[in-house]
Amino acid sequence: MNSPTPLRSNDAVAALRDVVFAWQAGSPPVLRVRQFDVAPRERVFLRGPSGSGKSTLLNLLAGVAVPQQGAVSILGTDLTKLSGAARDRFRADHVGFVFQLFNLIPYLTVVENVTLPCLFSERRRARAVATSGSADREALRLLEHLDLADPVLLARTATDLSVGQQQRVAVARALIGAPELVIADEATSALDADRRAAFLELLFRECAATGSAVVFVSHDASAAHQFDRSIELREINRP
Amino acid sequence: MISSLAWKSLRHRRLTAALTVASIALAMLLLLGVERMRTESRTSFAATISGTDLIVGARSSPVHLLLSCVFHIGNATNNIRRDTARALNERPDVAWTIPIALGDTHRGYRVIGTTAAYFEHFRYATGRSLEFEAGKPFAAGAEAVLGAEVARRLRYQTGSTVVIAHGAGDISFFQHDDRPLHVVGILGRTGTPVDRGVFVPLEALDAVHAAANAQAESDPLAAALKQRDGTSSGSLTAVMLGLKTRSNALAVQRSIGEYPGEPLTAILPGVTLQEVWEITGVVERTLFAVSTMVVVVGLAGMLVALLTSLSERRREMAILRSVGARPAHIAGLILGEATLLTAAGIALGVVALYAGLLLARGWLAAHFGLFLAVAWPSAHEFALMALVAAAGFLIGLLPAWRIYRMSVADGMTVRI
Structure with a gap:
């Protein structure tokens, strides 16, 4: 077994090295990853059945959870060395998320949902403003790219949208302020097969436009062929 | 955010x-x-009465006497005689007395039969005396002084005439129409029950009661009402006293309680008010x-x-x-x-x-x-x-x- 590639700054958007994570110190680890890298602009498909440590891996990449051992490096910053508050700020600045369901906050409008990261990240707000003049205009621009520009649609409360529309709003939110990494957790599982391909195309197009790398996690490998690289979580996780 | x-x-x-x-x-x-x-x-x-050292009425509960005499709540059950009031007034330790005769109304407002001493000696709040907004105290006979609220509500001015009804209800069966009283004064606002009083001389009350008695001879209902409430001629509900030396109040109270003429209750308003607070x-x-x-x-x-x-x-x-x-x-x-x-x-x-x-x-x-x-x-x-x-x-x-x-x-x- 060859030793993992050493880390170089800005070499990878995300890099895990010798990561061991257990829910409690002393209990058996649920995740043990020697090496996992995501290159800039890379589109990575990560397949794993439920219970395979998928959520844990995402929480580690997001800095919501911290491993007992090893390093989780995002854009050359080791998250394990940051405080909880700093990790939350770092996530707000550099990572966008798309969930499977319930992506939108019901009491916010579509545009407010999209601009939500700008409330927590000054960096992403500044980037949005630099592109379009204001966060709201950038949100509208992204929504237009995702075929959600219809004013009737925008006037609705977020929860009145169809699931497919909600997922696209979530993509706009993940991409606002051009974060370097977009993590999608079962983002297409609630969509039917035809919509799935179209959704991925949109996601890829917009990520390419903003220059974001994509880590797409799913239990269903049917979309794997659309990605640059496809990995079985089993292959990298050896608890 | x-x-x-x-x-x-x-x-x-x-x-x-x-x-x-x-x-x-x-x-x-x-x-x-x-x-x-x-x-x-x-x-x-507490602001309703000030400067009055003792209130004397027929033997009854002190709280009841205080409430009816000062706050015009409820009716006193028994009366005291005029000569008792005179005897109290003549006591060497008493500076002044205000006789109070209750039991009649004018359009729902209480009529207080008293003397001009009321306007001179009655104090409220922190020792404030009554002021006249218009006119002057009644002298005698068929004259009346109105509280501020009564004058405002009923749109009376000095020169208006009022008619006293017998009994304390809002609606009275018995009006002393033949004895109208002339309003000679209107009191300034005090924020106490005084504002809601119609003040008349005792003589005026006597006169209307005499007329009522005459009528009652031939009217059993009126006679029954008279029995139930209201003062009869020559009697009083209570007397307010001011002492020459305030510190004597307890001794005077005891001595009045032993008055041989008729059974009396003398109360210290402040002390009795405390009793009211204990109850409430x-x-x-x-x-x-x-x-x-x-x-x-x-x-x-x-x-x-x-x-x-x-x-x-x-x-x-x-x-x-x-x-x-x-x-x-x-x-x-x-x-x-x-x-x-x-x-x-x-x-x-x-x-x-x-x-x-x-x-x-x-x-x-x-x-x-x-x-x-x-x-x-x-x-x-x-x-x-x-x-x-x-x-x-x-x-x-x-x-x-x-x-x-x-x-x-x-x-x-x-x-x-």
Whole structure:
């Protein structure tokens, strides 16, 4: 077994090295990853059945959870060395998320949902403003790219949208302020097969436009062929 | 930024939020209302009489005598004789006396038969004497002086004529129409039951009663009414006394109690007022306890509403976490909501209290002789508000703590 590639700054958007994570110190680890890298602009498909440590891996990449051992490096910053508050700020600045369901906050409008990261990240707000003049205009621009520009649609409360529309709003939110990494957790599982391909195309197009790398996690490998690289979580996780 | 989210979240749950605010507001209204009534009734009652050292009436309960003679609440059951009043007036230790004869009304307002001594010696608030807004005290015969409220309500001026009805009811069967009295004076506003009095000389009362008696001979109903209430000629309800040496009050009180002419009760107004407070104190404490419980129930309602919303929020939490919110932000959302709801409830309660005070003012003055001042909240009331606000904040800590724990445990995993 060859030793993992050493880390170089800005070499990878995300890099895990010798990561061991257990829910409690002393209990058996649920995740043990020697090496996992995501290159800039890379589109990575990560397949794993439920219970395979998928959520844990995402929480580690997001800095919501911290491993007992090893390093989780995002854009050359080791998250394990940051405080909880700093990790939350770092996530707000550099990572966008798309969930499977319930992506939108019901009491916010579509545009407010999209601009939500700008409330927590000054960096992403500044980037949005630099592109379009204001966060709201950038949100509208992204929504237009995702075929959600219809004013009737925008006037609705977020929860009145169809699931497919909600997922696209979530993509706009993940991409606002051009974060370097977009993590999608079962983002297409609630969509039917035809919509799935179209959704991925949109996601890829917009990520390419903003220059974001994509880590797409799913239990269903049917979309794997659309990605640059496809990995079985089993292959990298050896608890 | 968190506060704007908290506000939008509240707006989203506006029905629950409105109900929570309403229940806290009602609880606050009750708590402050009870407190306000307690302090205001005490100040109002204490300000009603001042400078009178003793009140003497027929043997009865001191509280009853005080309430009927000073506050015009209820009717004295027995009368005292005029010569008793004269004997009291002649005592060497007595500086002045004011005879009081109650039992008649004018269009629902009490008629107080007295002498000009009333306008000279009666004091209220902190030793303030009565002032005339118009006219002068009655001299004798068919003249009357009106309290400010009576003159204003019934649109009387000096020169108007009033007719006395026998009995204390609002509607009386028996009008002394043939004996009209001329209004010669109108008193300035005092904020005491004096404002609601019609003051007439004792002689005028005697004259109308003589006429009534004459009529009663041939009218059994009138005779029965006369038996039931009202003063008969030559009698008094009470006498107010001022002493030459105030410190003698207890000795004089004892000596009057032993008056050989007829059984008398002499009371020290301040002491008897304390007795009234002792009686009402039990009720006040009960009301305070009940209103405190209502506040607890109102806040418990908020706690239930917040805890029920947690499962719904658990989903929002993952989204907020994903965009960079800290667990503390999410706990802050809940805590902010609890604080906002409590603050809104308190504010609404205070507004309702003042609206209620303004509305109930006239009615309380008319029925209970209770004159409420619409003043700023007292320090004590502010303390109560602060206490409720603090309780609301503390109650908010529980759901905030729960969601904080959930947030740390769940991370960004959406749990349903």
